[in-house]
Structures are given as structure tokens and as C-alpha cells.
Amino acid sequence: MEALDIEQLRSETPGCAISTHFNHSxxxxxxxxxxxxxTEHLQRESLYGPMEAAANAAGLIDEARADAAGLIGATPQEIAFSSSGSAAWGLTFAALPPLKAGDRILVGRQEWGGNLSTMQxxxxxxxxxxxxIPANEDGSVDATALAAMIDERVRLVALTWLPANGGLINDAAAIGRVTRAAGIPYFIDAAQTLGQLPVDVATIGCDMLKGSGRKYLRGPRGAAILYVRKDFQDRLEPAYLDVLSSSWGEDGPNVRMDAQRFETSEKPIALLLGLGAALKQARSLGVSAIRERIVSLSGQLRDQLSAIPGVxxxxxxxxxxxxxxxxxxGMAPQIIRSKLAEKRITIAANGIPYTPLDMTARGLNEIARASVSYLNTRQEIDRLCDNVAVLARQAA
Structure with missing residues (x-):
């Protein structure tokens, strides 16, 4: 808990002085x-022109790609940048071989709603x-049950590693051992994972993984990360190409032989530089230290919330x-969120569309979600729980 200088990190984060933020996920x-x-890159664009500024920033974009690779144990050639996790996931799914009648896709119960809709x-x-895929007693995806479902018709296994509607962590590596043994493509949605848990794609055994920049990595909105395993890339055909993802030769398009086949020449350079800065900070702090603090703080929050009557x-x-x-x-999660916002306490409220299979299986229509970062303090947890206790008395 003492490995991170929280006071210093909070002083370098303007938002910490404005509100009590519990929507890091x-x-x-x-x-x-x-x-x-x-902002400095936007200023350079205004002075020298966006194309010229981008050319001068090329080395920094390469550094960001290397840092993204280093964060997850990949190589820079296996990393592409995207405008969002949804865009990265959708482009990659669309590049898989087309489905045929009778084919099967196996998904965890917590699969994110956007991915699920695309697949369906x-x-x-x-x-x-x-x-x-059936769930274990604790709600996580059952790798043993998955192994029993595998046959020649299975075309993909998709897993949302950390679901959006709560604290569950699926055993991504256990699923990977099954898919690798069977030779089945394995696609992980790691939107909530990057910057919160240590990640090693080789240990996990996934072929594709996407992660968000704006969540636990603390990057800007509009920048995300896609990993495609090198030996898997030639099995994917991008839905469209441009002059970056493919050159034009005598015989037509020559698609790139790295993950940048999923990028275009037009990029939000300023946002990618912001993502690069966030990646450097996460790697400098150490994701293991980040994880240790989040475990401690979120455990405290769960204990204190559980002690409030009605919660x-x-x-x-x-x-x-x-x-x-x-x-x-007696109080809907959206109302909880709104009332806490009046006190400058930020949480989220998620409904069925985010994790439809899991919410439906558990009979939940909506949940309030307070997501903890290493930036949070024990005093902020006390403040959140004190205000929830007030709402609980009002609802009683």
C-alpha cells in the first residue's frame, strides 16, 4: 500500500480536487x-499543420505502441490502435472467416452487450x-464445461474478462488452455482489465484481445488498444483497407503483415499521444502495485456497503x-447515481444492455456501480458510504 505515492499522484490529477470519482471503469x-x-500536440497542429505535426510525432506513436505491447507481453507488431474498444472488437470480429449454417460461437455469461449483439x-x-458456457458456483466461466462443449462446429470462443456489472474476474488463462488445445480462436474483451490487472497474452493463450484507454489506464477517450497474435494475423481479412493497412502493387492490394492492417492513415494523433503518456505512467507505477491497492480499497468498500441496512x-x-x-x-440505481452526483460523488448505473445474459440469469434489471482506482482514498470510501447510508434511510 505504501509503494504508490497517492498524495503526489492525486496532486497531478486535476479531477481529484473537483469530485469524489468512483467511475474509473x-x-x-x-x-x-x-x-x-x-493539448500540446493540438497546439502544434494549429501552428504547423496536422500532417506536419503528425510526421514529427511518429516516433512518439512508435513508443506508445511499444509501451502497449510491453504492458501485455506482446510485440509492437501485434498491436493496433483504434478509436474505441467497440471499434477494435467489431473490426476484428468482421475479419474472421464468415460463419456458416450450423457454426457455433461459445460465450461467457458476462459477455458485453455490444459484442453479443454483433455476434448474434x-x-x-x-x-x-x-x-x-456454463458458470462455476462463483459465477465465473467454467473452463471444464467449455472443454465438453468443443466440437468441429465451434468457430470462436469469446470472453469478457472483467464484466461491466460487477467485481467478477474470469479465469482467462483457464479458458485459453482449452481453446489452444482445441485450436479454436479465442477473443478476449479486456476493457476493464488493462491498467487494473497484470496481463500476459502468452500465458492467457488468446489470439485477439482488445482494451480501452479511457478506463483503468487513465488515457483519453477515443483511443483503444487491439492485440492480434502474430501467427493468427494471416487468418484475418480486414473488412476494408486504406493506404496504411495495404499498399497497392501490380497484382492489387498487399495487406500489411502486422496488426496495423486494422489501422487507417487518418488517426487521432493527439489522443494517441495522450494514451502513450498514460501507458508510460501505468508501466512506471507497476500494475502489480496498482492491483494491490485496488484490492485493498475495493474490499473496504464492499465491507462498508454490506454493513448498510437495505444495501x-x-x-x-x-x-x-x-x-x-x-x-x-426502495431506490433505483439511476436515482442513487443522480443523488450522489448532487454531492459531487460520481458512480455509474448499469442496466441489462451492458451484460444481458448475466443480468437476466440473476434477475437483475439494473445495478449501481462504484469502481475503485488506486487514486481513491479511504476517506473517499467513507464519504461515499456515508452518503449511501443517508439514501438508505430515506428509502426505508
């Missing part, structure tokens, strides 16, 4: 260095099926993340 608070990387639409067009902590899982979900008897 939605979008966290950027540091001064991240803000400077974005493709399955509907082809006459394929989406099937849910139910809704988190599943044995090992838990910094996403703390709860409900309050």
Missing part, C-alpha cells in the same frame, strides 16, 4: 502529463448459433476486481 481521471500530451446478428445471417452488494467471483456493484432496496 466507465472513464477514469487523466493526469496532467496525459492532458499535456494531448452475424449468427442470424448465417444460420449459426450463440451458446452460453446488497451484487458482486460475484472468488477473486474480485475494483468494480463494486450494489443495489439499495
Amino acid at each position: 466507465g472513464s477514469s481521471l487523466p493526469s496532467n502529463s496525459t492532458l499535456a500530451a494531448v 446478428a452475424a449468427a442470424n445471417r448465417a444460420g449459426a448459433r450463440i451458446e452460453i 446488497t452488494v451484487q458482486d460475484l467471483g472468488t477473486e474480485k476486481s475494483g468494480l463494486v456493484s450494489f443495489t439499495l432496496e
Whole structure:
């Protein structure tokens, strides 16, 4: 807990002086260095022109790509940048071989709603099926059950590693051992994972992974990370190409032989530089130290919320993340969120569309979500819980 200088880190984060922020899994608070990387590049664009400024920043973009690779144990050639996690996921899914009638896609119960809708639409067009992998007693995806479902019709296994509706952490590596043994493509949604948990793609065994820059990495909105395993890249055909992702030769397009086949020449350079600054900070602090602090603070938050009459902590899982979900008897989560916002306390309220399979299975329509970062303090947790206790008395 003493490895991180929290007072210094908070002083370098303007948002910490304005509000009590518990929506880091939605979008966290950027540091001064991240803000400077974005705004200084925009200033250079205004002075020298965007194309010229981008050319001068090429080396810094390469550094950001190397830092993204280093964060997850990949190589820079396996990293692409995207405008959002959804865009990265959708482009990669669209590049997989087309589904055929009778094909199967296996998903965890916590799969994010946008991914699920994309897969279901493709399955509907082809006459394929989406099937849910059974869950363990703690709610996590059951790797043993997955192994029993594998046959020659399975075309993809998709996993949302840390679901948006609570603290569950799926065992991504256990799923990877099954998919690797079977030779089945494995796609991980790590939107809530990057910057919160240590990640090693080789240990996990995934072929594709996408992560968000704006969440626990504390980067700017509009920049995300895509990993595609080098030996898997030639199995993907991008839905469209441009002059960066493909050159034009005598025989037509020559698609790049690295993950940048999923990028275009037009990029938000300022945002990518901001992401680069955020990546450097996360690697400098050490994700293991970040994880240790989040575990301690989120454990305190769960204990204090559980002690409030009328409050139910809704988190599943044995090992838990910094996403703390709860409900309050007699008060809708959106009302909780609004009332806390009046006190400058920021949380989120998530409904069925975010994690439809899991929410439906558990009979939940909506949850309040307070997501903890290493930036948070024990005093802020006390303040949040004191205000939730007031709401609980009002709702009683």
C-alpha cells in the first residue's frame, strides 16, 4: 500500500480536487502529463499543420505502441490502435472467416452487450448459433464445461474478462488452455482489465484481445488498444483497407503483415499521444502495485456497503476486481447515481444492455456501480458510504 505515492499522484490529477470519482471503469481521471500530451500536440497542429505535426510525432506513436505491447507481453507488431474498444472488437470480429449454417460461437455469461449483439446478428445471417458456457458456483466461466462443449462446429470462443456489472474476474488463462488445445480462436474483451490487472497474452493463450484507454489506464477517450497474435494475423481479412493497412502493387492490394492492417492513415494523433503518456505512467507505477491497492480499497468498500441496512452488494467471483456493484432496496440505481452526483460523488448505473445474459440469469434489471482506482482514498470510501447510508434511510 505504501509503494504508490497517492498524495503526489492525486496532486497531478486535476479531477481529484473537483469530485469524489468512483467511475474509473466507465472513464477514469487523466493526469496532467496525459492532458499535456494531448493539448500540446493540438497546439502544434494549429501552428504547423496536422500532417506536419503528425510526421514529427511518429516516433512518439512508435513508443506508445511499444509501451502497449510491453504492458501485455506482446510485440509492437501485434498491436493496433483504434478509436474505441467497440471499434477494435467489431473490426476484428468482421475479419474472421464468415460463419456458416450450423457454426457455433461459445460465450461467457458476462459477455458485453455490444459484442453479443454483433455476434448474434452475424449468427442470424448465417444460420449459426450463440451458446452460453456454463458458470462455476462463483459465477465465473467454467473452463471444464467449455472443454465438453468443443466440437468441429465451434468457430470462436469469446470472453469478457472483467464484466461491466460487477467485481467478477474470469479465469482467462483457464479458458485459453482449452481453446489452444482445441485450436479454436479465442477473443478476449479486456476493457476493464488493462491498467487494473497484470496481463500476459502468452500465458492467457488468446489470439485477439482488445482494451480501452479511457478506463483503468487513465488515457483519453477515443483511443483503444487491439492485440492480434502474430501467427493468427494471416487468418484475418480486414473488412476494408486504406493506404496504411495495404499498399497497392501490380497484382492489387498487399495487406500489411502486422496488426496495423486494422489501422487507417487518418488517426487521432493527439489522443494517441495522450494514451502513450498514460501507458508510460501505468508501466512506471507497476500494475502489480496498482492491483494491490485496488484490492485493498475495493474490499473496504464492499465491507462498508454490506454493513448498510437495505444495501446488497451484487458482486460475484472468488477473486474480485475494483468494480463494486450494489443495489439499495426502495431506490433505483439511476436515482442513487443522480443523488450522489448532487454531492459531487460520481458512480455509474448499469442496466441489462451492458451484460444481458448475466443480468437476466440473476434477475437483475439494473445495478449501481462504484469502481475503485488506486487514486481513491479511504476517506473517499467513507464519504461515499456515508452518503449511501443517508439514501438508505430515506428509502426505508
